Amino acid sequence: MSADSAVVRPPVTSSGLFAKVSRFRGLLMLALGLLVLLGPYLGMSGYLARTVMLVGILSLLTSGLNIVLGYAGELAVNQVFLYAVGAYVTAYLGTAHGITDVPLIFGIVILAALVIGLVTGIPGLRLGGWSLAMVAFFMVIILPSVVQVLSKYTGGPLGLSTPLPTLFGRDLGDRGVYVLIVATVIIWFALARNLILSAHGNAFLVLRQSPILAESLGISVFRLKLIVYVISAVPCALGGALFAWLDGFIAPDTFTFAMALSVLAASMFGGATSIYGALVGAFLLQYGQQQLTVFAQLELVIYGVFLLAAALVFRNGLTGLFRTLVARARHRGWLPTAPALRAAEQPPTTGLEPIEGRPLSCRDIGKNFGGNQALTGVSIDAAPGRITALIGPNGSGKTTLLNLMCGFYTPSAGSITLGDTTISGLKPFKVARAGVARTFQTPMVARGMTTREFVASGRYSQQKVSMLATVLRLPSFRRGVRADDSEALALLELMGIAQTAGTEVSELPLGTRRLAEVARALAARPQLFLFDEVASGLDPADLDSLERAIRAIRDAGGTVVLVEHNFPLVLKVSDTIHVLSRGELIATGTPEEIQRDARVLEEYTGSSGAETVAGLEADLEVAGTDNEGGR
Numbered sequence: 001m002s003a004d005s006a007v008v009r010p011p012v013t014s015s016g017l018f019a020k021v022s023r024f025r026g027l028l029m030l031a032l033g034l035l036v037l038l039g040p041y042l043g044m045s046g047y048l049a050r051t052v053m054l055v056g057i058l059s060l061l062t063s064g065l066n067i068v069l070g071y072a073g074e075l076a077v078n079q080v081f082l083y084a085v086g087a088y089v090t091a092y093l094g095t096a097h098g099i100t101d102v103p104l105i106f107g108i109v110i111l112a113a114l115v116i117g118l119v120t121g122i123p124g125l126r127l128g129g130w131s132l133a134m135v136a137f138f139m140v141i142i143l144p145s146v147v148q149v150l151s152k153y154t155g156g157p158l159g160l161s162t163p164l165p166t167l168f169g170r171d172l173g174d175r176g177v178y179v180l181i182v183a184t185v186i187i188w189f190a191l192a193r194n195l196i197l198s199a200h201g202n203a204f205l206v207l208r209q210s211p212i213l214a215e216s217l218g219i220s221v222f223r224l225k226l227i228v229y230v231i232s233a234v235p236c237a238l239g240g241a242l243f244a245w246l247d248g249f250i251a252p253d254t255f256t257f258a259m260a261l262s263v264l265a266a267s268m269f270g271g272a273t274s275i276y277g278a279l280v281g282a283f284l285l286q287y288g289q290q291q292l293t294v295f296a297q298l299e300l301v302i303y304g305v306f307l308l309a310a311a312l313v314f315r316n317g318l319t320g321l322f323r324t325l326v327a328r329a330r331h332r333g334w335l336p337t338a339p340a341l342r343a344a345e346q347p348p349t350t351g352l353e354p355i356e357g358r359p360l361s362c363r364d365i366g367k368n369f370g371g372n373q374a375l376t377g378v379s380i381d382a383a384p385g386r387i388t389a390l391i392g393p394n395g396s397g398k399t400t401l402l403n404l405m406c407g408f409y410t411p412s413a414g415s416i417t418l419g420d421t422t423i424s425g426l427k428p429f430k431v432a433r434a435g436v437a438r439t440f441q442t443p444m445v446a447r448g449m450t451t452r453e454f455v456a457s458g459r460y461s462q463q464k465v466s467m468l469a470t471v472l473r474l475p476s477f478r479r480g481v482r483a484d485d486s487e488a489l490a491l492l493e494l495m496g497i498a499q500t501a502g503t504e505v506s507e508l509p510l511g512t513r514r515l516a517e518v519a520r521a522l523a524a525r526p527q528l529f530l531f532d533e534v535a536s537g538l539d540p541a542d543l544d545s546l547e548r549a550i551r552a553i554r555d556a557g558g559t560v561v562l563v564e565h566n567f568p569l570v571l572k573v574s575d576t577i578h579v580l581s582r583g584e585l586i587a588t589g590t591p592e593e594i595q596r597d598a599r600v601l602e603e604y605t606g607s608s609g610a611e612t613v614a615g616l617e618a619d620l621e622v623a624g625t626d627n628e629g630g631r
């Protein structure tokens, strides 16, 4: 199915207040930004202008933390270090070398941020989680010592004065600095918004919520986290340069641990996963600081209270609270609901474009979990254009074998090949990129994405639209969005759930989520499909859709491996069935052969083969029910 032949992007059907506000939200934000930008020319007081500038600078730092915490899930609170680097580089170049040109300084500062991001991020992210958080804390703690050691350049405890910036040789006065700061903030948030509201932003969401899902989408978790971490350094360093120009003087006591906490508090209070939450949080913190003298005396205590309040009362900050209230109001009918995406007015798609399935071969596979021998000498094959089922009682090793096929486990013995490629031992994201897609026993979906976006995320590793094209909204970005949309909608239609395209995927019922997962797997256009108990929890209508989809994949030439407890489905769709018991392969055959296999009947029913097929089905069905929602 090509993007072009697929379903046309469905029209938005609702009108009214919501649609109008959504359509003009970008314009409203821009108008608000312009109003603030022109503030000094419209009679804004000097005090208010300074507040706006400080809020803007703090929001840049908070935005840096939001990106790394809210989207990469890493508590890297090193924004103040990068802020200091930006400020000192600007001050030093201005005083020692007379370099004050804004684009040049911005270029140097961004480069410095990227280098520091890479140098600290590579080891920090390799160690992961708390180690990275410690590296980040450590960077802030050692800051005064670094300033002292480099006092020849930093002025040590005495600080450095900073000449005013120039733009192409012309001095920027106080108003010019104001415009520069506000314009930088507006541009940064516009670019950040473009990145977050894109396939890359959706990949960030998946990355934070489920590294396992990210890897099975072909995303290198380490690489993407590093990219997010490095990007997050940029606004912090720019904020430092702007602060140096704003105050005209910098000293080590500006870059304190308390400031690091204020950035964390602003992020928590505004909402770490909201694009504009950084502005809300920064405004509250900065305004509070200026208005309440008690703030100066009890700074750390107040930040602590802010953090506690954010953690206990509204975990996604004020913007999250706002979103929840709006959702509730919509639910109760007090506000118009979001525009529903209508299924395309076309008959359901019944076929797929040809898939170049490749043969899967597992040879003498053994898997040992610290003394627990989960698999021993298992050899199975799965051919393109055929459905190969893997059945067996609970604990017989089916999921272990599936996890070996997709790289989540490495075999203790034996090897797995897909066509000519040995995939055993490869990292999961490399196996995914080699052409393997899977679903999970408990569907893995990311919160904050529509079903359409979730299905399109299956295409991410083939994504050819760069982050640069995305933030600048170049034509290639728009082409990518159109292709993603039409492909995702066509696949949702194939699964019979096109009407859910605009619904939050994590809110779908279990059965529909399973079908969305199959559509997501299909979107990756893999050669090998691994379905892990995909039928459990489906009602008859969903089961029909699933059966149709599995057959469509087979008929298109895909290689399908089905781990399943739903025996009627297995019997209906499979070409070959492998039966595992206690980690060993006990039978291989067609559905008819397996139904008559004495060893299989004995394994399932405990008898020597006299039991009926109905008894076997019943046993397998019970096993399926027991297992539902297992992992």
Ligand SMILES: Nc1ncnc2c1ncn2[C@@H]1O[C@H](COP(=O)(O)OP(=O)(O)OP(=O)(O)O)[C@@H](O)[C@H]1O
Pocket: 369, 372, 373, 374, 392, 393, 394, 395, 396, 397, 398, 399, 400, 401, 627, 630
């Ligand atoms: N990560 C792990 N660590 C230790 N043991 C494991 C691990 N994963 C699986 N096992 C063990 O391997 C054996 C096979 O488990 P597996 O989940 O593959 O069985 P299964 O056939 O998929 O069962 P089910 O139908 O219940 O999903 C079990 O004894 C299980 O306890």
